[in-house]
Amino acid sequence: MFEALSNLAGLMKNAQQIQGRAQDMQQRLGEMRVEAASDDGTVRVVVTGELQLASLNIAPEALSNPRQLEEQIVATVNQAMTTAKEAAAQEMASLADGLGMPGMPGLQQAMAKFGPGRS
Secondary structure, eight states: OHHHHHHHHHHHHHHHHHHHHHHHHHHHHHHOEEEEEOTTSSEEEEEETTSOEEEEEEOGGGGGOHHHHHHHHHHHHHHHHHHHHHHHHHHHHHHHHHTTOTTOTTHHHHHHTOOTTOO
16 A cells, blocks of 8 residues: 555655646747748748747848748748657657656657647
């Protein structure tokens, strides 16, 4: 009986440690900023580690060709989102390694679903 209680206490301690590290990681992701720019530099975006668009800057000269501008915005936002997802995946892997779970099974599948709107 005492062994079972000891095991339960160990699990609770690990759960608290995991929760604390996960909260730290979520805060780091919220503070993370990833920048991307179009090839000609007329479109610049900043995305957070939580995959939220933080800013979009368009140079005045880019307004003369709306179709090209639309393509540049989409490509630049996608580039920033991809970079932010990769950074988030690295944070998750770091969290798993720090908890003694390197190469945590299912990490890649979980990160493939990583996206905005999570809490």
